[in-house]
Amino acid sequence: WLRRTTHYLFIVVVAVNSTLLTINAGDYIFYTDWAWTSFVVFSISQSTMLVVGAIYYMLFTGVPGTATYYATIMTIYTWVAKGAWFGLGYPMDFITVPVWIPSAMLLDLTYWATRRNKHAAIIIGGTLVGLSLPVFNMINLLLIRDPLEMAFKYPRPTLPPYMTPIEPQVGKFYNSPVALGSGAGAVLSVPIAALGAKLNTW
Numbered sequence: 001w002l003r004r005t006t007h008y009l010f011i012v013v014v015a016v017n018s019t020l021l022t023i024n025a026g027d028y029i030f031y032t033d034w035a036w037t038s039f040v041v042f043s044i045s046q047s048t049m050l051v052v053g054a055i056y057y058m059l060f061t062g063v064p065g066t067a068t069y070y071a072t073i074m075t076i077y078t079w080v081a082k083g084a085w086f087g088l089g090y091p092m093d094f095i096t097v098p099v100w101i102p103s104a105m106l107l108d109l110t111y112w113a114t115r116r117n118k119h120a121a122i123i124i125g126g127t128l129v130g131l132s133l134p135v136f137n138m139i140n141l142l143l144i145r146d147p148l149e150m151a152f153k154y155p156r157p158t159l160p161p162y163m164t165p166i167e168p169q170v171g172k173f174y175n176s177p178v179a180l181g182s183g184a185g186a187v188l189s190v191p192i193a194a195l196g197a198k199l200n201t202w
Helices: 002-024 039-061 068-087 101-113 118-142 146-154 177-201
Strands: none
Touching: 002 039, 039 068, 039 101, 068 101, 068 118, 101 118, 101 146
């Protein structure tokens, strides 16, 4: 009884901490003043963190749909944070909630379609998450108001003066943040998810 209780308590602790890690990885994406400048970093961090957490729970439960549940919890948590900023007087567009659920659904679909094959879930599902998450979030960011207008009109009180947002020179460094984010996310999701699955077997 004690071993079983400790085991499930550990799972709850990991759930809470992995959710917080995923939400805070590439955290500046939530704030529209840095949304575009941190898009590639966000794509890499979020796709890898989503896959690691989701694969861990899918392998633990063996139930397709676990990844979507995991992403839903993070989405609810983030909307609560968005509401808190709104309560402080900031507009709703000040924070953009990332889109995790569609990518997590692709991961669940892969796990189900491959008859719960964990290697297929890691390789195919991880690649699908890495490719889809940047695209969904690029569309998400296109729907918000001008980030620069938001940044100067509603500066974050935690930002020091030397970090005042400047116009991002996106095209100067790379042509397509979606392509770069998708490629990097897809490449990195698979080995990190494999590592997470290996740790799970230990």
